[in-house]
Amino acid sequence: METLSIVKIGGNVIDDQDALNHFLHNLAALPGYKLLVHGGGKIATETAHKMGIPVQMHEGRRITCFETLKVVTMVYAGYVNKTITASLQASGCNAIGLSGADMNMIKAEKRPVKEIDYGFAGDITEVNITQLNLLLTAGITPVCCAVTHDGNGQLLNTNADTIAAALASALAGSWNTSLYYCFEKNGVLEDINQAHSVIPQITRTYFEELKQKAIIADGMLPKLNNAFAALENGVKEVFIGSHQMIGSTEVVNTxxxxx
Structure with a gap:
C-alpha cells in the first residue's frame, strides 16, 4: 500500500503566522500522499468574545450553542480553512479545503445530553473514504476543518483531534497510514513547565499511570484517547509533537x- 500522512495542526501554531508558514512549507514538501486536519479554537474564542457570545468549555471540549456554531463555522470552515489552503497552494501543494458536509465527507450525530449538554457538538458516525480516495489518488491534499454534518442539513462542531483519528482509522484499510498530532509543545511533557521533559513513548498501560498521577490531564486526555483508538483501528503509527517534526527525523516527539 502507498503511504499516507494524516497531520492535525492546532494549538498556538495557527495563531503564529511564521510558525504556520514554516509548517505548511514543510508539509507541502513532504513526500507521498497527505491529508491535513486543522483546528482554530483560539481564533474562534477571540471572535466569539468580539461578538459578545459567551464561551463555555468542559474538559477541553467546546460547548456549542447555536450562536457559537455560527462562529466556529465562519472561523473553521471559512477564514482558517481557506487561509491554510491558499498557503499550501503558494508552496506548490494542490489542496482543497473541506468541511464534513462537502462531498458528504464526514457525517456525525448530535451528541446526546447526559451530564453535560454540549449543544451542537457532533460525534462521528461515517467517513466517506470513496470520495477522499478520489481526491488523494488524484494528487490533491484535502484540508479538513472541524465542522461535520448530520446528513439532514444540520452542521455540527466536532473535535479536530477526533476527526484526524477517525479519518486515519477509516483510511487505514486503503493506505499505510501514519497520524501526526502537531501543536506548540515538543510532545507530551512529564512536566508542563519544562519544554524539554518530553516523554519519548507512551503505551496504554503507561497512559493509565500518567492519568493517575495527573501528569496527563485536560485537553491532552482526548488527544491520547484518539491516538490509541486510531492504533486499534489499524493506523500504523501515531506521533505527538511540535510542527517541526513534519519532514524531519531528528526532532524530538512522543x-x-x-x-
Missing part, C-alpha cells in the same frame, strides 16, 4: 504505542 510516539504512541499500544504496547
Amino acid at each position: 510516539k504512541i504505542a499500544l504496547s
